[in-house]
Amino acid sequence: MRNTVVACLVVAAAACFGFTGGPPRSVADTNALVVAPDGSGTACTTQEPCALDTARDQARALVPGATGDVVVELEGGTYRLTSPFTLGVQDSGRPNHPVVYQAAAGQTPVLSGAVRVTGFSKVDATKNIYRATVPTGVDSRELFVNGVRADRARGPRNPSGLSVTATGFTTSAPSYTSWTNPAQVEVVENNAWKQMRCPLASITRSASGGSDLTVDPGCWNNNHNSVPNPSFPFNGAGLPTLDGITWLENAYQLLGTPGQFYLDGSAGYLYYVPRAGEDLATADVELPVAPELLDASGTPGHLAPLNDTDWRAAYTGSWAYSNGRHLGDLGADVHYTSTNGDAVSYTFNGTGIQVLSETNSDEGTADVYIDGNKLSTVSGNGPERLAQQAMVSVTGLSKGTHTLRLVKTGGSYLLVDGFTVIPDVIAPVHDLVFSGITFIYATWNAPTAEGYVDNQAGVIWDPTTRTPTRIPAAVQVHRGARITFTDDVVQHTGTSGIDLADQTQDSTVNASSITDTSGIGVAIGEVDDYYQTEPALMTSGNTISGSIVQFPGQEYQDAVGIWVGHSKGTVISHNDVGYTPYSGMSIGWGWGWASNCTLQAAQGLPNPCLHGTTYTGGNQILDNHVHSVMGALNDGGPIYTLGGQAASSEFAGNVLSECIDGCNMIYHDEGSSLWNTHDNVVRFSNGSLWTNLWTPSIHDDSIHDNYSDTASYNNNGTNITFQQATVVTDGNWPTAAQAIVNAAGPGTLPGKVVDDDDLRVAYTGSWSSSGSRSTGDLDNGVHHTQQNGAAATITFTGTGISFLTETNSDEGDIGITLDGVSKGTVSANTPDRHSQQSLYSVSGLTAGQHTLTVTKLSGTYLLVDGYTLS
Template sequence: MRRAVLACLVAVAAATLGVSGGGSAQAASHATDDVLHVAPDGRGSACTTTSPCTLDTARDQARALVPGATGDVVVELQGGTYRLTGPFRLGVQDSGRPGHPVVYRAAAGQKPVLTGAMKVTGFTRVDAARNIYRADVPAGTASRELFVNGVRADRDRGPRDPSGFSVTPTGFHTADSSYTTWTDPARVEVVRNSGWKQMRCPLASIKPGASGGSDLTVDPACWNNNHTSVPNPSFPFNGAGLPTLDGITWLENAYQLLGTPGQFYLDQDGGHLYYVPRPGEDLATADVELPVASELVDAAGTPGHLAPLNDTDWRAVYTGSWGYSSGRHLGDLNADVHYTSTDGDSVSYTFDGTGIQMLSETNDDEGSADVYVDGKKVSTVSANGPVRLAQQALVSVTGLTKGTHTLRVVKTGGTYLLVDGFTVIPDAIASVHDITFSGITFTGTTWTAPTAEGYVDNQAGVIWDPTTRTPARIPAAVQVHRGQRVTFTGDTVTHTGTSGIDLADQTQDSTVTGSTITDTSGIGVAVGEVDDYYQTEPALMTSGNTVSGSVVQFPGQEYADAVGIWVGYSRGTTLSHNDVGYTPYSGISIGWGWGWASDCTLQAKQGLPNPCLHGTTYAGDEHVVGNHVHSVMGALYDGGPVYTLGGEALPSEFTGNVLSECIDGCNMIYHDEGSSLWNTHDNVVRFANGSLWLNLWTPSIHDDSIHDNWSDTPSYNNNGTNISLQPATVVTDGNWPAAAQAIVATAGPGTLPGAAADDDDLRVAYHGSWSSSGSRGLGDLDNGVHYTQQNGASATITFTGTGIGFLTETNSDEGDIGITLDGASKGTISADTPQRQTQQSLYSVSGLTDGPHTLTVTKLSGTYLLVDGFTLS
């Protein structure tokens, strides 16, 4: 089976990189490697096993070893906790060589943990009635996260969807006057979940209302960004400004809200951490971790992030009879351009850097221009084309000596020359490259910007900078900027107040393989950017990256719009055989730009209000293959397990995926606005729970081929253009044909690690009429169950091991369950109890022969049978 083969390959790779295996095998495979040794308490410069050094010292020594190395240069991390106050930085000078990377790996059999958290001790109980404990931390300590014994604690919050609030011009009013007694109201945050967005704003004040009650005034700048004037530049940056902060889902971060076990409040100014322990937690011995660093690894090439500047930038000098047009609504950057119809007119732009690009428009009434750099003609370009295309990189100059240069573009032909913007390349294009991280755990980060500025959401973890109102993203614990051949294999990123791993700023040929990214406040793994759609230079494109064989679960634990895997504009990205699950919004989101790349006819058919916002992107050749995406849409709406957006310049493939367990507001295969050139085939859709198996809702979705899919629901929607659509083969009662079963058997990364199999584990097969329910908040394993009301319906798990236990819920509406192990009846158990109890182990067996076994549970009586999961030995 593919699972076994993949497991062997991962094991071989891990052994090769020193994650596991005996010392002799490791020495043999790295006979020519240079190895440096580090430890949490390392010192000096020897960097040996007996005298390890610090991580920074080893990095500097590795830098010197690379030029003369005959093999890899290895930095081997001994086990233990490495507490970082800032990111471990790697630059171009820290790169390896093609085929021989600089490898940062765990020592054999050991677990190095890089954390940005401080350990908190010394708790005393200060409020017996509410069971509140307090510990001192340095005054000024800022954090939005806390983890106790490896479990995320929530910032204290009020009840969900509180009643009695009305919107005012400056925030909210309630007749309840108790809010005016809250201390430090400027630390309080109002949170709103609406549609596909989560919005957050700090309060400015809480004061008595003119006629009583309480007036909650929201920070004015955040209120403007999230309510009064939501950013809405439209294509290619977003599709719509709505929804807005027009209500309260909950209030957060007030001392007066404390009292719920597992919640905390940080008095930043006073230097006090307050916490209400969960049952069984002893704060005298508990591991309490308060993240204070925002980033753990920063591997950065040059230049950094590139974004276009508008044609009105002060450095642009227009000579001749130029005009200026704003509000054209034709897709221009900032909806404006400079233009001339006179040959000989010129635009000059003086900049410091190594290159520059000029954005223009192509159309049939535009013509040629000569390009000069520092007074020397370097090329002639043409803006003539059969259709209007906005924001085209008409001029692209790279490779200049770093310094001050002047670009001059002179109109020489055609009716018009338009100038729409400039992108300055400040430094040489040089990647940080050939670096590997293996077997390392990254944990304990926080992102404090929303505390002061709020969270101004666009979609899927892409936000608006609250000051510039330009696109931004949640920062990641592990960031790669302009990387090439940067590899993460067998790593773990967990318990972060940020995103997990970000392959940013045109990173290329880099991989996340066999890794686990879980419990992140933001996105699990991010690839690419949202503002480089216009690129024509291959060196300035995100391309060739892979996320494979990895587990990405529980993203968006603070920012609910975040997704498991996010891909912006990219070329040749592969997302293969990952397990992505338990997401508050979509599982995988790939693409950007909405209908930007769809032509004007299709935009008109969609009924868009503007004449046409039409340009091009370099995205395409994407491969979404063999993933298991499940238990999605736990908090927001209008997404799905895999969500595509915007146009592709090259054909892309969507195949072999298992998409299951929609919680709410799903479209199971969701090719959204502008999605094009997708070949979507041989996917299995199950437990859609009333959702469409396919949604192509508008004419700007075009030229997709959808065929040979299987679904347990027949419902779909096709309003796309030039769609080749074969309806899915509809399967009932879990009677999946052999071809669909083969897809299920090979989807995901293989058997997941751990001593439990959740109810949505691919090893579990459901026969009969079953549904799933997620985000129940009742204490289920991973917060969800499968359930049936049909007597005779069964669930079967095939596993390898020596024992198994069946987890279910007991309640007064549940009844008898038949148990069969390896084809033999093991009798009947009952789930009938007076009160609801979750995660109940009603049947278990141990001492089995180590090998494959099959357990079946069958509903015999009662109203419901629930499957919550299985414990495995």
């Protein structure tokens, strides 16, 4: 039933979790280079360390003659970057002998993209606003104080009195007209599964004496008037628009709340309202300025199809042009001919080209010529209509100018739908290892001028080309192979965390921590390479394992913890993913694109059939703990799958828990197919369905041998092998389910603070969870019960523990048991609400394993907020 071989291998690999990615390579190796934050010169030794760029350049020369790995050892300290550390194909290692960038033993090298800000003085005593000077012209959307993210100045949620106009919003309140720098103000709306942002163009007095908030016209068009909607395979049928304001952001006049800032870059001032206990004379105030921290890039870069109307395409003969066919064509149009001998020529600069066409029973043959020489004969004949098929795929040409000529030779029709130019040799950056390195502080400023045009899950629309793109990452790999991140930390970014992009293959994120990102935590793959037939141009063989991915989407709340687009052979295993504003993981793309026309019709889609193929398949989502999700948006879930698979994929051993709002716990959404979904545990679903297969385009999935604390589900899929979950009440999980809980995630999480949704905490009786309460809870959530006798038990290793809860007038007495011995009762009853209160604490225990149980005895509620260990 379980894929026990894979599961056991992953457990073994993650057993030393705590961010120990295996023993470091020895610096005594003759291929070792030593760097330091203040390194200089060219010696690159322990006695005379050099700069990071110098070591990289020297490593290039060492690789060809090295008998083993080439090691670049980073001494501890902060390496301040204003631009990314870059690695190209020439910086690659060799198979089994990578170039390794690793932390020196016992030290913590930090690659930082921030400048430290000092010299604050109070400028507004009433609002407690402080100000410091920064370089004129500096731009950033983020600020971190003592390692804690500050918010850009923002107003209250869902401000009243604002209504939509043809150009933005209006209100009867005249106060908005006094705001300075109105073009820096942003309107933000959370709508369904999307977050949309637009800068204002102006704030003016309305005819009625109120305020007109005119939104930047380009952004208003993209987010309100004409939201990009190409449909399958790029987006679905739903189209939330910017038609309200969840909050207004980035005006000096909004300052006043502790922990908020305003940057006036043109004047060279940073304003901040300190939180309680923050002393700005000694605080570490970091302003991110670098857009990226690490860039490892092969060639070519991103590949995307160009439409058949591209200016380089020359059609000769009796070609016709059809627009608006709604049959899945790229750009909803094609060129076609029924005359043999008609041709299309396309002159390009590069090393290869692909031609997208259509297969169907009335399609025929064509001859392919490159630079006047016949290369092959291809056929578009097939039993069903399939759009955007790579009829022609030519690679390996010498880099330079070439001309493709495609000549119709048979059949009723030849269709041309698009061209993908391969501009450079296919040469991945490869065999690199990054171990024990912290990547911290980066910013992405494009939304300040262009807005944020959301599609879904951190995949956005380029505001100019209106084609798919993604939030950039602090750590980016473009067309990589055998790139490994192990025992690394990525945190506090205004970007996504790690992105394995542009058909990266056989690469790994292992035993690492990716937390507090504005965008996606870890991303793999692309959304616009679904048609690929060339293995070298597919995303494949990548792994995310044994890692912590928490608090993604801290600025762009549609972003998810782990995102995977089109891919094959991807393994996502033994990770802890949590505290997400939208879904925990989003796996796959394309909606119903790979579902046949009959299934699309059964779904009731308005177009005849938008149907093509994908190479996605053979993926494994195993033994993850995904929790505390959907904190801001809805219509998602802990793990969300989308689009078809070309080969069977496995979804097993996952513990999915603590939905905050708008969840489907196991969410196989539109087009999801060939999933073997089994042996998962669903708990604390808070009224959500344990699984939702809502429409007929979801097909050929097997759902069996799962466990859930709710019986509610929806199965409207096609050809689904479905077995109701074993429904468990009052936390009485059977042995098999408890074994899944015990094996999920990366193992015991590091640190001395244990949140209420940690897998070490077992709840018996009738419990629920709540998140996004904004009442000061640890990690903004609690578990709670109203049932006397309900208990929470934690087994821990250490010498002491403190139990954290909330006290309030509706709380009562709590029984305490330690290692099976009663320790009496404590009371959580107080006249007012107080969060994160330690009501029971013990120290001096014998070092080893202990068990603490808290039991509700009286009052309306008992809340469990967490524990601190010693």
